[in-house]
Amino acid sequence: MRLSDDQVAHFHDKGFLFVPGLIPAAEIATAAAALPRLMSYQRREVVREKDKTTVRSILNSHLFDDMMRTMVRHPRVIEPAEQLSGGPVYIFQSIVNFKRPFTGDVWQWHQDYPTYRADDLMAEPRGVNCLVFFEDVSEFNGPLMIVPETHTLVTEMPEIDTSTTSYPLRSPKAEDIAAIIKEKGLVAPKGPAGSVIFQHLNALHGSGPNLSPWGRTMLSLTLSAVSNKATGTRRGWVVCHDYSPVVVLGEGCLLAHGG
Ligand SMILES: O=C(O)CCC(=O)C(=O)O
Structure with missing residues (x-):
């Protein structure tokens, strides 16, 4: 599936592109039926919230779950990502973030690349983070917020914050990013599952x-x-070390996966 020239230009100008309803409803519903199974895994890849019970995230489940193995090769995700990255891509990391009702905790302000540069020696920010909605996202359930035009922003390397949530993260200090947020504003893309x-x-x-x-x-x-x-x-269950290009599956590939 190819993005239009306008969509590609939006990504390069603004630092993000939102495509509502990109994965058909029937397919994403089939995939979402597997979420209870994902949450039931008892493995070190499962990160819990500070209450030590609620599942917050699961790292690299495409390495051990069949539905996720398909999800990360979906043509409607990978082909646009190849277009935006200028060629074939490898999977650096997958994380399913659950943000459960009432208990789903915050993700502090951050840029992904400073961590990839400092901790993973990634040469350049030449790639794309694809955020696939398994559930509808509204203003009420903690939508992802993005500061437009910050993809060229170089901030001082933040220390790792291990106290705000259960997930250690390099997060710049609020005073360092306040001015940029006031200047550029915020977007919070909302839409149906499959966006x-x-x-x-x-x-x-x-x-x-x-x-x-x-x-x-x-x-x-x-x-x-x-x-x-x-x-x-960084350990293999946190980030992947297989640099082979993703082999893209066919349209409708998720329909084969029941919960
Ligand atoms: O799920 C979220 O709200 C944030 C995820 C995130 O920040 C990330 O994947 O880098």
């Missing part, structure tokens, strides 16, 4: 808590151009 945000690896983003009774499960699939290797040594 996809293509986000530049350096775009500043974050999300609030989920105080609603509706889950907000979203896949964060980080793809990098194959020529842009990340040769660091």
Whole structure:
């Protein structure tokens, strides 16, 4: 599936592109039926919220779950990502972020690339983070917020914050990003399950808590151009070290996966 020239230009100008309803409803519903199974895994890849019970995230489940193995090769995700990255891509990391009803916690403001550069030795921010909505996203359930035009922003390397949430993250100090947010504003793409945000690896983003009774499960699939290797040594269950190009599956590929 190819993006239009206008869509590609929007990504390069703004640092993100939102495509509502990109994956057909029947397909994403089939995939979402597997979410209870994903949450039931008892593995080190499962990150829980600070309450130590609620599932917050699952790292790289495409390596051990059949539905996810298909999801990360979906043509409506990979082909646009290849177009935006200028060629074939490899899977650097996948994280399913559940943001469960009432208990889903925040993601502090951050850019992904400073971590990839410092901790993973990724040469350049040449890739795309694909955020696939498994559930409808509204203003109520903690939508992802993006600061437009921050994909070229270079901030001081933030320290790792291990206290705000259960997931350690390099997050710039609020005073360092206040001016840029006031200047550029914020967007919070909302839409039905199956919608996809293509986000530049350096775009500043974050999300609030989920105080609603509706889950907000979203896949964060980080793809990098194959020529842009990340040769660091973060453990294999946190980031992947297989630089082979993603083999794209056919249209409707998710329909084969029941819950
Ligand atoms: O799920 C979210 O709200 C944030 C995810 C995120 O920040 C990321 O994948 O880098």
